[in-house]
Each structure stands twice: as structure tokens, then as C-alpha cells.
Amino acid sequence: MGKIGIFYASAGGTTKLVTDALIEAFDIDEDDVIFMEDDYDDIEQFDDYDILFIGSSTWGQGDTHFEWVDPMLEIEEEADFSGKKVAFFGAGDYKKHGEHFCSALGKLHNTFTKVGAEAIGFLPKEEYTYEFSLAEIDGKFCGLGIDEHNEAEKTAPRIEKWIEQLKTELGE
Ligand SMILES: Cc1cc2nc3c(=O)[nH]c(=O)nc-3n(C[C@H](O)[C@H](O)[C@H](O)COP(=O)(O)O)c2cc1C
Numbered sequence: 001m002g003k004i005g006i007f008y009a010s011a012g013g014t015t016k017l018v019t020d021a022l023i024e025a026f027d028i029d030e031d032d033v034i035f036m037e038d039d040y041d042d043i044e045q046f047d048d049y050d051i052l053f054i055g056s057s058t059w060g061q062g063d064t065h066f067e068w069v070d071p072m073l074e075i076e077e078e079a080d081f082s083g084k085k086v087a088f089f090g091a092g093d094y095k096k097h098g099e100h101f102c103s104a105l106g107k108l109h110n111t112f113t114k115v116g117a118e119a120i121g122f123l124p125k126e127e128y129t130y131e132f133s134l135a136e137i138d139g140k141f142c143g144l145g146i147d148e149h150n151e152a153e154k155t156a157p158r159i160e161k162w163i164e165q166l167k168t169e170l171g172e
Helices: 014-026 043-048 066-078 103-114 152-169
Strands: 004-009 033-035 051-056 085-091 118-120 144-146
Touching: 004 014, 004 043, 004 066, 014 051, 014 085, 014 144, 014 152, 043 066, 051 103, 066 103, 085 103, 085 152, 103 118, 144 152
Parallel strands: 004 033, 004 051, 051 085, 085 118, 085 144
Antiparallel strands: none
């Protein structure tokens, strides 16, 4: 299937709920789990992986977690991720921030696909409620969003279903 690396940022641990489920489902070694705040040094770390699981909650007005800001610039300037597959996940709040629900996923999607990565793990946009989201790409939601503020009961089934979808898309 190829080597998987998880790169994620999470302020309060909500996005980490997905990270932990991915680690268990894909049996990912802790060395291959990069918490952006502590473990990320430079873009060469992405070279080790064929498959990237990329996580961020959404902040400000549809921004990624700030730990992603510099790496995204570096990626757009320097990286070539041709041949890599990438799936996006993250937490948001559709009631307080429905004008940019989980938009970080869309920003990350644009950065990674701009440098050649192939995005997987899209979901039907009908599974979410929002006014606007940069995560909506070509009529679909470009990854797994979770909303622990308003739809906590949906988190576990959403994660479980998405992981099954990823396994199918990755041919496991
Ligand atoms: C100042 C502030 C701005 C936020 N902006 C957004 C936003 O634009 N879109 C969104 O979906 N959620 C937004 N959120 C909600 C967070 O993404 C949400 O609380 C999330 O669960 C945090 O996940 P984390 O613990 O993994 O960082 C915002 C929260 C705060 C406090």
C-alpha cells in the first residue's frame, strides 16, 4: 500500500481524535506521526511517505491552524509531491463558524494538490451543514470534518466510515 505518515495540528485535541483512530486502523508507528508543533522541522520529512494523512482544525476566518502556515508556504515554493496520495481531516464548528466550516481542509487540499499530490477521501457535501466552506471542492467535501461542538454523536461513526473508505481507496 505504501508508507503512511500523519502530519497534524490540533490546539485542543479534537483533530487528534481522528489522528488516534488513523494510527490504530492503519497500525502507524509513532515515529510516523508528526505533531506539527513539536515534531515538524522541514519539508524533507514528507519525503519518507507515499501516503499522507494531513490534519488541521480551522481558525480565524477559515484559516489552518497556525502551525501549518509556514510549512504550506514552503511546500508551495519547494515541494514536488507527484506520486503521493493525500487525505485531509480536521475539526470545526458549523454553528459558530458556518461561514467557513472546516475551510482549513480546502486550503491544505489546494497546497498539496498544487505540487502534484493526489487527493483521496472526499465525502458527499450533504453530510455537512454550512453556509460556505473552502473544503467544498467540485461539489464534494475534500476530506473528513468533525464537529465536536454541535455533532459529537456523529464523530465516531464519521471516523469509522471514512477509514473504511480510505482503506478501499488505498486498495488495502
Ligand atoms: C477564534 C476561533 C476561530 C475559529 N474559526 C473557525 C472557522 O473559521 N471554521 C470552523 O469550522 N471552526 C472554527 N473554529 C472552531 C475550531 O476549529 C474548533 O473549536 C475545533 O474543534 C478545534 O479543534 P482542535 O482542538 O483540534 O484544534 C474557531 C474557533 C475559535 C476559538
